[in-house]
Amino acid sequence: MKFATISKSLLMGFVLLLASGAFAANKATITLQHSATVNGTTLKPGDYKFEWDGAGPNVEVSISQGKKLIAKVPAKMVNLGFSSPQDAAVFNAASNGNSTLSGLRFSGKTYGLDLSGQSDDMQAGSSK
Numbered sequence: 001m002k003f004a005t006i007s008k009s010l011l012m013g014f015v016l017l018l019a020s021g022a023f024a025a026n027k028a029t030i031t032l033q034h035s036a037t038v039n040g041t042t043l044k045p046g047d048y049k050f051e052w053d054g055a056g057p058n059v060e061v062s063i064s065q066g067k068k069l070i071a072k073v074p075a076k077m078v079n080l081g082f083s084s085p086q087d088a089a090v091f092n093a094a095s096n097g098n099s100t101l102s103g104l105r106f107s108g109k110t111y112g113l114d115l116s117g118q119s120d121d122m123q124a125g126s127s128k
Contacts, residue, residue, distance in 0.1 A: 027051040028106050030087050038063070038101040038115055041071040050104055052113065061104075061113060075113040078103075083110050092116065 029049050036043050043063070048070070052059040056077030063070045090103035090112070102116035 026053070028087050028104065030089050030104065032089060032101075034099060036089070036091055036099040036101040039071060039073045043070065043101060050113075056111075059113070061115065073115055074117075075104075075115050076117075077111050078114050080105065080110055080112050083108055084112065 027049060029047055031047050032043055032045050034045055041063075046065060049064045050061055051064070052061045052075065059075050059077060061073045061075045063073065084105040084107060086105075086107045088105045089101055090105065091099045092102045093099050100116070103112055103114050105112040
């Protein structure tokens, strides 16, 4: 009888572990070396946590600094065709010197997040 109780407990724990993993958010912390704009919000240099739910292609990214939510941005998951060597932010530079955060890449992953609405931007240069 004890064996049946222990087996049921282990099974319930395993099911709970799988269920919590299915709803877990993906996240990464990336340091921005210079100011950049994303979806109308200016991000100053510093460490930011990027967190998103879902497997794509369309996701919503929450951008936080410390415990403060800075912005929520729509994004599209894109296949990079290669494994990124490090976590990195992708920027588009305007002729006036301003930068726009257009994408994110993640260490060891073959996918990235396009924040610009144009998937071609993910092939551009990156800066950590």
